[in-house]
Amino acid sequence: MTDSSERAPTSNGVPVTDELVDRLAAEAEAGYDVAELRRRGGRRPLGSAPADVVPVRLDPELRAALAARAVADHTNTSDVIRQALRAWLDVA
Incomplete structure (x- = not known):
């Protein structure tokens, strides 16, 4: 592994350590319950279906x-x- 001091922190500022990497790897290898996963971030939905992008030229x-x-x-x-x-x- 690389030296922990050379790693960038996670998006919320938690330092990435060997222990954190080992814990996250073990969690991923054990698998995730898809029903318990929640959508995080991204754009909010528009309307009843995915939105289309429509290019328009404006003067x-x-x-x-x-x-x-x-x-x-x-x-x-x-x-x-x-x-x-x-x-x-x-x-x-």
Whole structure:
């Protein structure tokens, strides 16, 4: 094994030691109950199914207006676009 002082800490700052590596390896080798695993991180789901990415070209003026609206609404441009489409297409 490498010297523990050369290893980067885990994402929450816990130092990676030989003991931690051995404990995690033993846990993994014993297997995990999939029903007990929980989803961690990642993007929150949108709607009833996985969302699609739809590329759209915007002229500079429209892009600037979109960015300004997102700042004014304390949100991001994707949310502004989704809200506008829902209103224009009259869908929930």
